[in-house]
Every structure is written in structure tokens, then in C-alpha cells.
Amino acid sequence: MESQWMAEYPHTSVVDKRPRKRARAAWDIPPLMPPSKVLYCGQEVVNSTSSNHVIASSYDYGAPRNVSPPWRDDDKNGHYIYAIGENLTSRYRILSKMGEGTFGQVLECWDHENKELVAIKIVRSIHKYREAAMIEIDVLQKLAKHDVCGTRCVQIRNWFDYRNHICIVFEKLGPSxxxxxxxxxxxxxxxxxxxxxxxxxxxxxxxxxxxxxxxxxxxxxxxxxxxxxxxxxxxxxxxxxxxxxxxxxxxxxxxxxxxxxxxxxxxxxxxxxxxxxxxxxxxxxxxxxxxxxxxxxxxxxxxxxxxxxxxxxxxFQTHENLEHLAMMERVLGPMPQHMVNRADRGSEKYFRRGIRLNWPEGASSRESMRAVWKxxxxxxxxxxxxxxxxxxxxxxxxxxxxxxxxxxxxxxxxxxxxxxxxxxxxxxxxx
Structure with a gap:
């Protein structure tokens, strides 16, 4: 079976230049109606409505609810290959991509059962990421159990294992x-x-x-x-x-x-x-x-x-430890000596004679020095x-x-x- 097992949670209000993580959502673009034809990830939607109002029932049209997409191999990095407009199990229909990271991808989907938009995190089909996803589910369960008002942390709706991808279903929120x-x-x-x-x-x-x-x-x-x-x-x-x-x-x-x-x-x-x-x-x-x-x-x-x-x-716009520590000292003052004395062997190189930070002598470039001095x-x-x-x-x-x-x-x-x-x-x- 493609959907091997599912743990269901009740639907309540409870559940510059420096590289950064990719943006999660296009928050200033109104939600799009489902396209009339299936589009594989990487294609652009050419014909779409500009209406700001989304009619819930319209999400139920398109691909039949009980039809799964054809089996496709994952890409070389273990990401799930999907197409806009097709099903993710018979319950969810894929509407758009919201973001991605090292873990996998987040898709906006329509939940046919609860008639609501959800965000589904599809984890890469690699063992370490699957293990991390199961840990995250354990944490989310614990949080949902105690956060009865659902006001502090994102709420899990359910999760399932689909074609060797752990899929975690969340309430849909706004931009980061x-x-x-x-x-x-x-x-x-x-x-x-x-x-x-x-x-x-x-x-x-x-x-x-x-x-x-x-x-x-x-x-x-x-x-x-x-x-x-x-x-x-x-x-x-x-x-x-x-x-x-x-x-x-x-x-x-x-x-x-x-x-x-x-x-x-x-x-x-x-x-x-x-x-x-x-x-x-x-x-x-x-x-x-x-x-x-x-x-x-x-x-x-x-x-x-x-x-x-x-x-x-x-x-702290930095990518190396010594520069990072120098920035800290520039903004906050010198590091306490007792922390310097206890630094592990890998960090000893950042200090001169184990007393003060090896800066600016150890700076990697003049650009690095300017980034600290400013x-x-x-x-x-x-x-x-x-x-x-x-x-x-x-x-x-x-x-x-x-x-x-x-x-x-x-x-x-x-x-x-x-x-x-x-x-x-x-x-x-x-x-």
C-alpha cells in the first residue's frame, strides 16, 4: 500500500548577500485557484485567476479523489516528484509549493475531508531525514498534548508514510x-x-x-x-x-x-x-x-x-567561527576568561596564548575585518x-x-x- 499507516489527530483549534534559507511562502500573492491542467514541479502556471476570494468547493474539482498519481522515482537527492493538481493520497490535493529546505519540501494542499487548506511537509526519502521526521512527530505530539489552546506552536493535523516519504500535515499559517x-x-x-x-x-x-x-x-x-x-x-x-x-x-x-x-x-x-x-x-x-x-x-x-x-x-552576518566571536566581542565586549579557558581543542586556535581572541591577526581577509569593525x-x-x-x-x-x-x-x-x-x-x- 502506498499509504502504509496514518496517525490521525482531531481537527481542533488546538494542533545582502549572505546566503539564507529559502523563502517559505509568497505572502503577498493571493491564493491561486487550481490550474485546469496538471503541472509538474518546475513548470510555471500560465493561466491563473487573479481573484483574492477562494471558493472552497472549487478545490474539489480536477483530479478524481480516489486516483493516485503514477509512480515516479524520486530525484537524485531523494525529493518527492509531484505535479500541481494531482493527489497526495486520496485525501489531499496539491495546490502549490510553499517552500523547501534540506529536509524536503512543503506543499500547500486542499484537505478533501476537512475542507480546509493545509501545509504538508514531505520529507526526503533518506534514512537520516526519515529518522529526524519521526523525532519531530514525537515532539509535535507532546506539544499538541499540552498546548490545548494551540496558540504557541504550529499544530499537527496528522501524518502518514507515502511512497517512502514521511508526510506531516500542519495547519496552514502565514509567512515567516x-x-x-x-x-x-x-x-x-x-x-x-x-x-x-x-x-x-x-x-x-x-x-x-x-x-x-x-x-x-x-x-x-x-x-x-x-x-x-x-x-x-x-x-x-x-x-x-x-x-x-x-x-x-x-x-x-x-x-x-x-x-x-x-x-x-x-x-x-x-x-x-x-x-x-x-x-x-x-x-x-x-x-x-x-x-x-x-x-x-x-x-x-x-x-x-x-x-x-x-x-x-x-x-552577526558571518560564516566562520573566529569572525563570529570577533563580532560578539565588538558588540558585547570581551569574552569571560573562564569560558576561554574551558574551550575545547578545536576552539583553542581562536585565542592567543589562551588569553585573548586572535583578532584581527587571525582574520581571513580585509573584508572580514571591515565586517567586524563596522x-x-x-x-x-x-x-x-x-x-x-x-x-x-x-x-x-x-x-x-x-x-x-x-x-x-x-x-x-x-x-x-x-x-x-x-x-x-x-x-x-x-x-
Missing amino acids: LYDFLRKNSFRSFPIDMVREFGRQLLESVAFMHDLRLIHTDLKPENILLVSSEYVKVPDFKLWMRTTKDCAFFKNLPKSNAIKLIDFGSTTFGHQDHSYVVSTRHYRAPEVILGLGWNYPCDLWSVGCILIELCLGEAL LPRLQNLVMQHVDHSAGDLIDLLQGLLRYDPSERLKAREALWHPFFTRDPRRGVYPL
């Missing part, structure tokens, strides 16, 4: 925060919106940590807006630099509700924590130095994310981009970006920080 920034020419979010994003992100991280789970790959790509709707507003930073007859605008989400996704790298607190985790830009110093890591590595990532949402681009101190960086609440934000970031993980703020501690509890308009605490 990174996609929104990218489509917005990397213009930052207003500080009040950053505050709401930060609050929800920390609540989600605290929820996971309470369950003894560490996400290990927090980044704007893995934070999705619940809704794709947005509004155009004047961009006053550009407005002041233009003629009186010209105004520039930027997009802002209509809703600031977000959810965490991508639990393929999530680990339980008791498991081995000696390997390298996190995407480079959001990787904590203890991971780079080989000191082992735990829950605090997620809080370092949260700090990096908050800065990026305020700046519009990642703080970075200001954390306080100056925030003051340049935040119009109000800068003092509270700086203090919060200093707590999240402490080098020593034992001194770093915990998620629930951070939620009680004045940046979240103080009324920004009055500078006082709410009663």
Missing part, C-alpha cells in the same frame, strides 16, 4: 518573519510590534522548556505569522528623506499573532548536548567554543532575533534603530546575550522584564 522582512526590503518592524513578537516568542520558548524541550534552531524563518494579511503604512524614516510630493510605504502585518515551527532539531533536555546546533547567525558562544549547551542556547537565539526585527537584518556597541546599535523603549530593550538584550549561559535570563524571567511589563507610553508599570 524572515519572509516578511525580505518582501519588505528588509525594513524593520516598529518597536511595539517587536515587543509583541518577543512576548509571544518567549512564551513559546518557556512552554517548551517547561516540557524539557530545547528548540535549538530559533530564527525568523522558523517563526510564522498566523495570518498572511497586511496593510501598507507610510515609512516615516524614508518620508523625511524624500520630496514633499513623494511618499514611501512599507507593509506591516494586520495581526501580530505568531507561532513556532520546525521542530526537526528539537531535543529533550536529558539528551546529548555536545554537537553543534543552531543556524550560524543565532548560535550561542558556548556552542562555538564546544562547552556543551542546554536551555540557555535558545535564549541567546531569542536575543539575536529581537535585534534583527529591530534592524531588519541579522546582527559593528557598533549594543547600546549604540539599539539607539540608532529604536525610537522609544530603547533603554528597556538594551537591558533585556544584555540579559539574553550574556556570554555565560548560567547567567543568561531564563524565558520566564525575561517575560517579567520591564520591556514587556512597563507601559511604553507612560514609562510606568501597569497596576
Whole structure:
């Protein structure tokens, strides 16, 4: 059987130049009606409707519900070969591609049974990715069991094994925060919106940590807006630099509700924590130095994310460890000596006589040196981009970006920080 077994969950509201992960969704394009003819992946849709209104029943037309597509071999990398408009089992019809990554692909599909749009993650037919997918399903089950309101993390609908591909069915959400920034020419979010994003992100991280789970790959790509709707507003930073007859605008989400996704790298607190985790830009110093890591590595990532949402681009735009450490010291000051002393053998080369960072002597190029030198101190960086609440934000970031993980703020501690509890308009605490 093509669909060997399925675990069903009830449908409730619960479930620059530096390379980055591919965009997950074209959030500013209205949903397309299913094309009249089958299109294999890689082809373009030539005839499509421009209507913003999607009639649910229209998704039921086209390929017969009980007909499976012809068997095709996977591509050379183990990705499933699909065609727009055909079925994925008799229940789901493929409408479009939403994104892809090292794990596989994400497709937008129509669920014939529940009459709703869903996002299906189709994992590559390679053993290690299948194993990682089963771990992710285990984590998603645990999250769904405890997140009864379904407000913190993306909700799993069901999963199945189809033609040697693990397929995980999720609720369909909006674009990632990174996609929104990218489509917005990397213009930052207003500080009040950053505050709401930060609050929800920390609540989600605290929820996971309470369950003894560490996400290990927090980044704007893995934070999705619940809704794709947005509004155009004047961009006053550009407005002041233009003629009186010209105004520039930027997009802002209509809703600031977000959810965490991508639990393929999530680990339980008791498991081995000696390997390298996190995407480079959001990787904590203890991971780079080989000191082992735990829950605090997620809080370092949260700090990096908050800065990026305020700046519009990642703080540590780097691809090598020494440059990364130099950037940290440029923004945050020197590394504690006790962490330098405990660095593993692979990290000893980054320091001179085991005392100070081997920088700029060890820089790989003048370009690398310039990338470090152009970075200001954390306080100056925030003051340049935040119009109000800068003092509270700086203090919060200093707590999240402490080098020593034992001194770093915990998620629930951070939620009680004045940046979240103080009324920004009055500078006082709410009663």
C-alpha cells in the first residue's frame, strides 16, 4: 500500500548577500485557484485567476479523489516528484509549493475531508531525514498534548508514510518573519510590534522548556505569522528623506499573532548536548567554543532575533567561527576568561596564548575585518534603530546575550522584564 499507516489527530483549534534559507511562502500573492491542467514541479502556471476570494468547493474539482498519481522515482537527492493538481493520497490535493529546505519540501494542499487548506511537509526519502521526521512527530505530539489552546506552536493535523516519504500535515499559517522582512526590503518592524513578537516568542520558548524541550534552531524563518494579511503604512524614516510630493510605504502585518515551527532539531533536555546546533547567525558562544549547551542556547537565539526585527537584518552576518566571536566581542565586549579557558581543542586556535581572541591577526581577509569593525556597541546599535523603549530593550538584550549561559535570563524571567511589563507610553508599570 502506498499509504502504509496514518496517525490521525482531531481537527481542533488546538494542533545582502549572505546566503539564507529559502523563502517559505509568497505572502503577498493571493491564493491561486487550481490550474485546469496538471503541472509538474518546475513548470510555471500560465493561466491563473487573479481573484483574492477562494471558493472552497472549487478545490474539489480536477483530479478524481480516489486516483493516485503514477509512480515516479524520486530525484537524485531523494525529493518527492509531484505535479500541481494531482493527489497526495486520496485525501489531499496539491495546490502549490510553499517552500523547501534540506529536509524536503512543503506543499500547500486542499484537505478533501476537512475542507480546509493545509501545509504538508514531505520529507526526503533518506534514512537520516526519515529518522529526524519521526523525532519531530514525537515532539509535535507532546506539544499538541499540552498546548490545548494551540496558540504557541504550529499544530499537527496528522501524518502518514507515502511512497517512502514521511508526510506531516500542519495547519496552514502565514509567512515567516524572515519572509516578511525580505518582501519588505528588509525594513524593520516598529518597536511595539517587536515587543509583541518577543512576548509571544518567549512564551513559546518557556512552554517548551517547561516540557524539557530545547528548540535549538530559533530564527525568523522558523517563526510564522498566523495570518498572511497586511496593510501598507507610510515609512516615516524614508518620508523625511524624500520630496514633499513623494511618499514611501512599507507593509506591516494586520495581526501580530505568531507561532513556532520546525521542530526537526528539537531535543529533550536529558539528551546529548555536545554537537553543534543552531543556524550560524543565532548560535550561542558556548556552542562555538564546544562547552556543551542546554536551555540557555535558545535564549541567546531569542536575543539575536529581537535585534534583527529591530534592524531588519541579522546582527552577526558571518560564516566562520573566529569572525563570529570577533563580532560578539565588538558588540558585547570581551569574552569571560573562564569560558576561554574551558574551550575545547578545536576552539583553542581562536585565542592567543589562551588569553585573548586572535583578532584581527587571525582574520581571513580585509573584508572580514571591515565586517567586524563596522559593528557598533549594543547600546549604540539599539539607539540608532529604536525610537522609544530603547533603554528597556538594551537591558533585556544584555540579559539574553550574556556570554555565560548560567547567567543568561531564563524565558520566564525575561517575560517579567520591564520591556514587556512597563507601559511604553507612560514609562510606568501597569497596576
